[in-house]
Amino acid sequence: MALRRLLALVGAGLLLSSTACGGASEEGGGDDGSSSRGSTAPSPDTAARAAELLADMSLEEKVGQLFVATVSGTQAQDNADLIETYHxxxxxxxxxxxxxxxxxxxLxxxxxxxxxxxxxxxxxxxxIDQEQGMVARLPFGARFPDAMAIGATRDPQAAATLAGTTAAELSALGINLDYAPVADVNVNAANPVIGVRSFGSDPELVATMVPAQAEAFEEAGVVPVVKHFPGHGDTDVDSHTGLPVVDKTREEWERVDLPPFRQAVEAGVDMIMTAHVVMPAIDGSGEPSTLxxxxxxxxxxxxxxxxxxxTTDALNMEGVRQTHDDGEIAVRAVLAGAxxxxxxxxxxxxxxxxxxAVEEGRIDRERLDASVRRVLELKLERGLFDAAPADPDHARDTVGSAEHRRAAQEVADRSVTLLxxxxxxxPLAEGARVHVTGAGAQEISAALEELGRTVTGSAGEADVVVVGTQGARGDAEQQAMVESAGSSDTPVVVVAQGTPYDIVAIxxxxxxxxxxxxxxxxxxxxARVLTGEVNPSGRLxxxxPGTDLGLGDGLTY
Structure with a gap:
């Protein structure tokens, strides 16, 4: 076993890890695994090395390469049996x-x-799922705002900064793949699972941000996963708990949901994730797109x-477990093309x-080899075979560094939108007394005090009341809090920290x-915008819906 690993390292060490992204292939990819990613096929050396590795693998090892399992515990040895048994x-x-x-x-x-x-x-x-914002699994490190904030900057470089900084931290930890970015176009204000995870509701804006972020991940040595094809942005059901149906015409899907994924394909992105959604305009069977x-x-x-x-989305989600048992779901996902x-x-x-299913001929062996070949080629292209071990000291010094935190703050400053x-x-006057309540009150208050404003203990003592909201559109208690704050003559400023749709309900x-x-x-x-330390430059x-506010709106001082 160790000898086979050594041979793999020797062969892979002669290769250069490609980060080039080409345009889309004119021909569809076939099951022989020979077609390109975008218009850029694997180099001859990469393809040959992958073929050598594939030829040396047992059937059980090939099947193992199809699976991504959760890690157990905090030590590698906790996973020894899993790795030895399932590869x-x-x-x-x-x-x-x-x-x-x-x-x-x-680890x-x-x-x-x-x-x-x-x-x-x-x-x-x-x-890891490190989209940033609300979906960030690392309990440490630089924390950037959600994708919708990046969309508000209107600058693909902000998307690249998020991805490049995140990738630097992940690489230092030995993490080589991130299940990001989200390519869904959030056109449904009631979407319970995407929302701020999307760059926005404009297909062109999202289609600009997605490849910028994916390319920055790749350049920093982390595999990006563009998700969730064919689109999860127009759903009102969370696929973690149910099966959403996206009931729109093929033409509407092509106009709204498809552009970011088309751009990702043309950019030659490493990996695309499927969605557990039913799209009747494409497939009338009632099966989720994953199957x-x-x-x-x-x-x-x-x-x-x-x-x-x-890759599929997580197969433990209820959206894909409605009509088949767990073994059959795995088989059908492979048969579908995952x-x-x-x-x-x-x-x-x-x-x-x-x-x-392979042994019985239900899954053709060439079909299995095509998937394993793609996985091996990507691992070779991204240098996994000759990657140096992670350095714990470097990880300590890199993850959450002052430079990375500054980058996150600069992006956040550029995203705030004044409506x-x-x-x-x-902006608040120099001597203004401010009372802060609601979501984020502690952090906003601390930042205001650092900027020289007096934070009061009650609204009655204040010149201005700041109310933080997060999802107030569906929360009567938050709506009542804003209404109560505005019952006196004291001006009220709302800081919406989820989607901007709160404004329709307060x-x-x-x-x-x-x-x-x-x-x-x-x-x-x-706080920096409230005080005028930062001039608001974000745009919706x-x-x-229900207002005259639309794409590109935003005030400044």
Missing amino acids: PGGLIYFPENLSDPEQVAT SNGLQDLAADSGAGIPLFLG SPEVIDGVLRGELGYDGVV DQLLMPPDLATAHAAVLA RNEGDVL AEPDGYLATYSSVEVSRTAA PVDI
């Missing part, structure tokens, strides 16, 4: 696995060592010409089902700021 293609981290940078770097090294000594010695994709050959092999591979790695199966609820059951300023209540305040995020840098940015990345 997974990847593992995914969650907060319970992560305590500090040194521990994570050590990553140990997991890769276990993989090197197991089976064919194929290195692991070590992944739909029409969606994956038909549209994504055949029509768009994508031949990169396709290359990696993320987080099956029972790895043993799913692995056995796929293995049996109301009646009577020029903002009593008209004198001032209204949208930060699109509740992370600390966004709350600090709100969404239309707000």
